[in-house]
Amino acid sequence: MDTRFLHRTAYDALTHASRVLIVSHPKPDGDTLGAASAMVNFCRTHNIPADVFCLDHIPEQYSYMPGTEEYTNDPSIFSSQPHDVLAVFDAGDLRYAGIAELITSMPTPPRIVNFDHHVTNERFGAVNVVDVKASSTAEVVYDFFRENGVEVSREMSICLLTGILTDTGVFSNAATTWTSLEAASDLLRRGAKIQEVSKKLIQNKTVPALRLWGTAFARLKHNREAGVASTAVFMKDLDEEQVDGEHADGISNFLNSVLDVKVVLVLKEMSGGFVKGSYRTTGDTDVSALAKALGGGGHKKAAGFTVAGRIVETALGWVVQ
Ligand SMILES: [Mn+2]
Structure with a gap:
């Protein structure tokens, strides 16, 4: 698999889109939200009209991530607005993404861009940016930005660090690789604060x-x-x-x-x-x-x-x- 080619193809699909629908999976975690919210920030800075959907409500603990305020859980977004590109984050298939039925209500079938790292990913997209060696979908999106020469802003870095910390168990589980640490290191350089993000992820129990x-x-x-x-x-x-x-x-x-x-x-x-x-x-x-x-x-x-x-x-x- 030529990941560089996949990153380029995904970049072309997104930057040429008339309107993108960005999707996080239901019962959202820090990875699906971090990866998708980083892409929300990318769409903003590149003047790409975008909507953001998650079937479930976004837990308050994630509201510090810039971009999460744009989520809707109103399924009518699929039929009320024409979207020519659908970007799905951290979901192995469309059922897991919570949109297998909703996608049929879209006015025209969209081009699907699938960003993920699950080994069970079914390659359901027209473009499948699936890297099973990546710690997280956030790391896949980080690579996507770097490969395409996209300036990773402070806002994006907060979102992407959240995804990496979520899926590596704050750098403790087997997903913790030198590439995830290298990405995280660069995200700190770009303004993300590790103690602030990890506090949001860990110190949140009642x-x-x-x-x-x-x-x-x-x-x-x-x-x-x-x-x-x-x-x-x-x-x-x-x-x-x-x-x-x-x-x-x-x-x-x-x-x-x-x-x-x-x-x-x-x-x-x-x-x-x-x-x-x-x-x-x-x-x-x-x-x-x-x-x-x-x-x-x-x-x-x-x-x-x-x-x-x-x-x-x-x-x-x-x-x-
Ligand atoms: Mn993940």
Whole structure:
């Protein structure tokens, strides 16, 4: 794959667009928001008309990123405005991006530019700027700017550093490579402040949320033979602490960063008889294969699935039946 050619092709598509629709995936994290918001800033400085969409509401914790104020979650943006280019960030497929249906309501089929780093990416775009070696989609977008001679502003650097810090677990997980550190170093030079961004990403927990985490920690089971530590979060736990399900989302990453096991599995009871599973590893196990076997997907080190069933405690750990 000639990434230089891909970066150039994507640049031509974006700079020649009449109007771009920029998309972040639902339940947005710092990477999809950072990468997409950096592109919002690029469109502004290059006078490219652009709209920005995410199916879900943008959490307040990310509002420090310039560009996030432009997000809409109103699906009518797909049909009410003509967009000839659709740029999707950090999504392996259009379903994951939350727009598989919405895209059919567009007046004319757009040219899709797909910026991503997931190994499971389905290359759904006309241009697929997919680099599975990149730490984050933010790093892919950073390379896109550098390859095309785009001046990376302070605003862009704050957004891109957010994405890199999110997906590297603040430079601690296996996604932390010399290229991600080199990119981050350059972003600091361009005005991003690492302690300000990492504070936004880490120091944002509430007491009820941590009480929920404590409940999940108390249920941990360790299957020594398989090297899997598992736990479960039930809907009644959320009710007890009066917190939203999204507060359970950091549990798997936290356990993965502090537990000395091969694989972490966190099962979360969802409404309608579904169970969501999050696999994490810091070892050699390819958890995207485990998730894919259950109809999910993701990265080698972080993957997930949603299945019908209920969570059951066994001698060896928590399972879905
Ligand atoms: Mn990512």
